[in-house]
Amino acid sequence: MQSKNQTTFSEFLLLGLTDDPELQPLIFSVFLSIYLVTILGNLLIMLAVNTDSHLHTPMYFFLSSLSFTDICISTTTIPKMLVNIQTQTKSISYEACFTQVSFVLIFVYLENFLLAVMAYDRYVAICHPLRYTVIMRPHLCVLLVFISLLVSTGDAEIHSLMALQLSCTDQEIPHFCELALVIKLACSDVLIDNILIYVSICIVGAIILGGIIFSYIHIVPSILGMP
Template structure:
């Protein structure tokens, strides 16, 4: 195969989920709807938390950051796909591809960290309720967010810089709807050993350390709850963790599904569909999970709706 240095590469081709032109309008409408639902749903969560003083607690502070991260993940990947479908153009520039890789990794990593931080928050709240406000003070909450963002940014930049050293073959077609790092590495004709080692090391960090931390937190939570004498106290404790546990399960189950699909499937198209389940579905479902299962969020959303209705009424009267 003829190789091309990275400086000679001008663009990649994103083949998307299907090459059937008759399905493109359906895919466009489906993903546009999913993107709008994701953005609007997570924006409502952020507005509800910021507008209700009763929700100015560590748990909802982390939730609003999670919602913001969900918006960023979807915005990194989906708009470019929608533009390409509408313009009947599959290309993405080399620089744009690297930027997309970087931001997708940053925000996907940040989501992993936030889920672990939220699990720790629930662990402290249930296992050490009398010391909760002392341990989870505002300074620690902000520090945890900044530290998570810093590590995520380092991971994204490191992967992107390592991708810069790759040389590519003539075939620059990515069988995906966005520039996913493993798919880009597959196109390289130069040695990718270091890149693959880095990928597996970071996956080990998230799968080994962060997920283990989440599991440990919930083992301690369940142990503490079972020792509670009152059934009402047990149900209340479990209800505060239910939404987060569902979000964690959805995120990691879809993530493991993508990983397994890479191993057992030779079809890149099937892997692309599996990635949709990881990078699109959890971000869209998170607002529904929290708003439907959390009484405080429901109340805040009702207040937000009432306030918006009152504002519109005053605006109509002023006109």
């Protein structure tokens, strides 16, 4: 939020889970453990897929991409929370906050698109097994992931740029910078932002759920029809 919005402060305050100093070490340990387990688990999946030639298939390529996305989602939010707990500070700059908003949106959208792509991969593998290698060629797999990332980035940037135009009177955000929480702080009209969010959720949700439902509508009868 820029100076033209008549905002006199240049940072947000992340309130965190509690102000009790005795609980801070416990919270830090819990979130650090969760973060390390998430990173280690997903890195092991990616390493196994990349090193084992038997796993160089579309299914494991998408699984590896999903693991990378999961790492990115965790890295976008948890490290800043851990730093704030350790240094006993709550501030996050406007630039860092809106960067966090953008990346959270990008990777959340991307994760959901990848789930839809994986459902399509299962549909082809089960319903068209003889044509699977012909349909799911490597360049198509890469293209599907790239398109998912492109759409996710475009959608996230639109929301972030719209939020940047809002003026703000409050600095306090509960845990981490999220689009809905930032919009709640605005004192200007947020009607267009809310409409844009709802329309985006409906369109993206319809595409993702529609793809997954379509896949399983065909997968279930194929499985039941197997001798």
